Amino acid sequence: MEVSEQELRAMVREAIARHTVKPHAPGRAAAPPVDSRPHASHGLLPLARGADDGDGSCLIEPAVRCNHCGYCLSYGH
Numbered sequence: 001m002e003v004s005e006q007e008l009r010a011m012v013r014e015a016i017a018r019h020t021v022k023p024h025a026p027g028r029a030a031a032p033p034v035d036s037r038p039h040a041s042h043g044l045l046p047l048a049r050g051a052d053d054g055d056g057s058c059l060i061e062p063a064v065r066c067n068h069c070g071y072c073l074s075y076g077h
Contacts, residue, residue: 044073 003011047059056065059072 041075043075044070045075047073 058066
């Protein structure tokens with residue numbers, strides 16, 4: 001399929017117009033709302049780290065010392 005330069009320019013203008021549409025422009029769909037809540041994988045659990053309890057062992061792997069990686073405080077992400 002061959003596209004002339006004029007047709008290509010028209011397609012580019014149309015694509016740009018779809019992405020830069022104002023929310024209340026007549027005949028255009030409103031842009032989806034932006035979710036400002038943080039993702040659950042970025043949260044930390046209220047838990048004492050392995051070294052915080054005095055013995056210094058890791059909560060995930062008790063045979064090793066806690067190196068404060070934070071894995072035990074997260075959902076593992």
